């Protein structure tokens with residue numbers, strides 16, 4: 001059954017209860033978009049739905065069960081009839097000196113399997129529609145391995161998978177766009193560890209992400225000056241990287 005949304009732009013935000021995605025949802029709501037929001041915390045999801053316009057529907061979704069998450073995504077997309085933009089923001093990560101396998105596995109399940117299940121479902125939807133824009137939040141941490149091995153590796157997967165989907169979209173000749181969003185540090189529960197710098201507020205990060213999506217950028221660093229750090233990280237020899245980070 002489709003929902004009675006006004007004609008106009010429609011966005012699905014996966015992990016809308018995240019600090020960054022919540023700020024993004026507010027921007028799109030203010031601009032008159034219709035929103036399909038997913039999250040695994042029902043209470044926070046309902047709060048967001050209440051706060052935003054009446055053109056918002058919500059769907060519980062836990063990426064740890066990728067098959068169920070995919071089915072939920074498809075059901076939400078069907079309710080919305082068509083979708084212009086899908087933003088995947090949900091993600092997890094742990095810095096734990098003990099490196100417990102359970103936490104590593106949780107990160108891989110959510111950030112790799114869960115992410116890919118939704119990115120693939122979004123791409124399938126856009127290919128059927130003939131147009132669309134997929135964006136997902138990776139991280140600067142995906143450039144090199146670091147103190148959270150599964151997190152860094154999972155974010156490298158996100159960037160690489162998006163690149164593959166962009167390649168596919170380009171070859172299809174259809175107006176399908178793919179944006180990789182790589183934040184540095186943003187002031188949210190995810191920003192853990194010592195030595196944080198250039199920490200942006202979730203609101204500022206959301207404004208810059210929105211701007212990058214408007215411009216259909218292929219890859220955006222958030223905030224913009226993290227491009228410099230990315231450049232250094234890519235160039236540093238391994239021995240220097242081990243000493244410095």
Ligand SMILES: NC(=O)c1ccc[n+]([C@@H]2O[C@H](COP(=O)([O-])OP(=O)(O)OC[C@H]3O[C@@H](n4cnc5c(N)ncnc54)[C@H](OP(=O)(O)O)[C@@H]3O)[C@@H](O)[C@H]2O)c1
Pocket residue numbers: 015016017018019020021039040041061062063064089090091092093110114137138139140182183184185186187188189190191
């Ligand atoms: N903050 C940073 O410095 C930073 C830097 C680079 C990249 N990022 C990325 O930015 C994205 C948004 O994170 P944030 O910084 O806004 O932090 P956040 O507020 O802690 O948001 C993380 C979100 O992911 C959701 N999530 C975690 N595991 C999930 C699962 N299995 N299924 C569904 N949802 C799940 C959380 O849901 P619950 O609310 O239910 O826990 C929460 O909404 C993440 O992908 C993160 O890796 C953040």
